[in-house]
Amino acid sequence: MKKSIGLVVVLLITGFVFSITFLTDITYNTDVSYASAEIERILSNYGIKIGSLTSEVDIKLALQEILNIGYFSTVSYNLNEETGTLSLYFTPNPSPEKIVIEYLGDKLIDKKTIQSVVTVKEGIPINFNELQTSMKKIQDLYVQNGYQFVEISTNLKIDDQGVRLEPIEVNKKSYEANTLVFLIKEYSLWDLELKGELAQLDKEQIKKRINFDFKKDWNKKFFLFRPSAKETYPSIQKIQNIYVSLTQIPLFADDVNLSFEMVDIEENKGGELILVLNGSLRRLIDKEPVFIEEIEFIGNESIPLFRLNEQVTKYVSPITYAYNLDLLYAYDAVQQLYIKEGYLYTAIIPEYKAEEQKLVFEIKEAKVGDVEVIQKEDAKTQKYIVDSLVKIKPGEPVNQKKLQDTYISFVGTGFFENVEIVPYQQDENIIGFKITPIEKEKLGKLIGGIQWSPPKKEEDKWYKGFSGSLEVQWANPFGYGETFDLKTTMVPLSKQYVFEFDFDIIKLLGSNLNLGTNIKYTINPDETSYLLKDKKITSELQFGISPRYQIYDFSYLTSSFSFNHYKFEETTEDATDTSTSSETIKSLNTLDSSIGYIYDTIDSPYRPYNGYYFKVNDIMGFEINNIDDNYIGVNLEGKLFKSYYKFTLGSRLRLSTVVDEKDLYPDFWVGGFNSVRTYPFYEKDGDAALLLLNTELVYELARGDIPLDLFGFFDLGNATGDISTIFSQPIWSFGGGLKITVPLFGQLSFGYGWDKNLEGNFWIGLGQVF
Helix, strand or coil: CHHHHHHHHHHHHHHHHHCCEECCEEEECCCCHHHHHHHHHHHHHCCCCCCCEECHHHHHHHHHHHHCCCCEEEEEEEEECCCCEEEEEEEECCCCCEEEEEEECCCCCCHHHHHCCCCCCCCCCCCHHHHHHHHHHHHHHHHHCCCCCEEEEECEEEECCEEEECCEEECCEEECCCEEEEEEEEEEEEEEEEEEHHHHCCHHHHHHHHCCCCHHHHHHCCHHHCCCHHHHCCCHHHHHHHHHHHHCCCCECCCCEEEEEEECCCCCCCEEEEEEEEECECCCCCCCCEEECEEEEECCCCCCHHHHHHHHCCCCCCCEEECHHHHHHHHHHHHHHHHHCCCCCCEEEEEEECCCCEEEEEEECCEEEEEEECCCCCCCCCHHHHHHCCCCCCCCECCHHHHHHHHHHHHCCCCEEEEEEEEEEEECCEEEEEEEEEECCCCEEEEEEEEECCCCCCCCCHHHHEEEEEEEEEECCCCCCEEEEEEEEEECCCCEEEEEEEEEECCHHHCCEEEEEEEEEEECCCCCCCCCCCCEEEEEEEEEEEEEEEEECCEEEEEEEEEEEEEEEEEEECCCCCCCEEEEEEEEEEEEEEEEEEEECCCCCCCCCCEEEEEEEEEEEEECCEEEEEEEEEEEEEEEEEEECCEEEEEEEEEEEEECCCCCCCCEEECCCCCCCCCCCCCEEECCEEEEEEEEEEEEEECCCCCEEEEEEEEEEEEECCHHHCCCCCEEEEEEEEEEEECCCEEEEEEEEEECCCCEEEEEEECCCC
């Protein structure tokens, strides 16, 4: 009996304290359909539903969990115990009609990528959890791409007045309170600051040595000479590169540290950081100044002594006093000389010997160790060809020029997309190298160009104004260094059609001999020829062979021999009746030969950036049936490619002349895609001399899988029957266009230019003009 009474008392107390109520209805003060499923699940978990008993403790716990969903800034309730009605009051977060992303910086990551990680939705209240997750994912995107200095914020404000979207103006754009703006502030590296003893150093010189594009200096550059703005941002890789650069500057002591400080530069968009270097200078002497009686170099093999003295005496001279900083500058000058000459792995150890009052530089030049060429499993190029392209040899001093020559040697063949050259420490002062050539995946390449000029005769159809050439090239398909070429040139207005097949092979049977052969057939349906002067040539058949022998790196002795068979019509008048004549088909056979020299360091035959080309050869030939009928001449040609920032300047100059009294050598001509652009092929011809100048200035718009270039050009050319008039009345043109490198097709160019009469013309080209 007592137990029963006690239980009743406990139930009465519990019901009074926790106010258990039988629910007859649950109401919401606003539409919560976007979160209704979650709300109903939480209420159900706490037993809060119509037709059940519930307590205020359960209601409070449930509302706290509902608040954690993230859609509401406040959630409250009112429980009417008499009617059993539970009223829930929600204060939703602002509902943005639009969600936009704005940058304070240079858009290091494109907007579509950022939008893909934003989960906040338009048209419903902002979910705090999704907002925080979206901001973290944006931050993670930047970190994954190497950019750790970035700040993510929004225009969502929370204060004692509640939660709201504030109007905002950014990048000269105004957004109302109905728009959620993700504001991404990217921090660039503005400038360098030197502190401590380092403040004695020249800041601008240190910046050059760090080799980083500080935003302050970037802003001062002319826009065409600027690298991408992304280069001014301190990615993880760039920070590592700065650390490496600092280790190569011998002026710093071990206590030098690197840090970043935020600054506010009003005229610059985005955030700004200052790179701060703080610490001590390296000590070569304990007390200063010291007297220098003598300067000595030990171990120098590659750089003459006078050049080393020349650098050191800029800061320290014998029979003088010197301070620690003077010695550091002299030490740095010696190291920089070795780096400038390409001896990157040379160790230099300075020491001041007080007893002898002598400044000593001990120089340890690194030597090449093992050189391992690693070809991929699917590589087809024969090993003897690959080995011949390697220009670094074991035992030689490690020199950057030899490494560059190796790169140019591989890529310059046109067989390789790239070559990876990886150094490793093999032993003290011994550097080994692993070389991995990357062969091109596409075998074929299209080269040539087409242009249109108005037909000069009214009766000619418009399509006869098209002229052009097309070359299909297969480079190294079998791996023996062979190249196959099929070429065709069609000039309807001149009624001339040329078909040519070339075959070339390098390193024949593992030797230094390169061999080229060619077959060319030319037809002239209407006997209009630009081959031999005053002869109505109907066709030409040519067989040629051109051996080249490599005497040094990039240097070749050249020769060529060709047999030419011409057919032409000759008009013969009737001896008894001069008013009548007959046409007779005759033939002419000539033999050509040439000996010359070529020097070629151009880094790519398809899209050159740097290099030189020089060619000189004689021109000799004679008629086979009459050796007294002959000709002789000379050909000079030079090319230059030089890159600076995003600009590449390319130029070609060719001069040729021949003495040909019997009209046996084909006429020179200018005009067409590979000669003077905007003019048709054979615009000018002559049998005595040729002058050709091509100049291009190329600006790199994009460099990657599909390079894009903007270019301007100036062409000038002349072909004459008298060498003394070669500079008289040349044709010339100028213009510009776009070049794009398309996979499987090669370089495709679209150009428009004007001739000397300022008449415009459009053309499409494949491959390099020169």
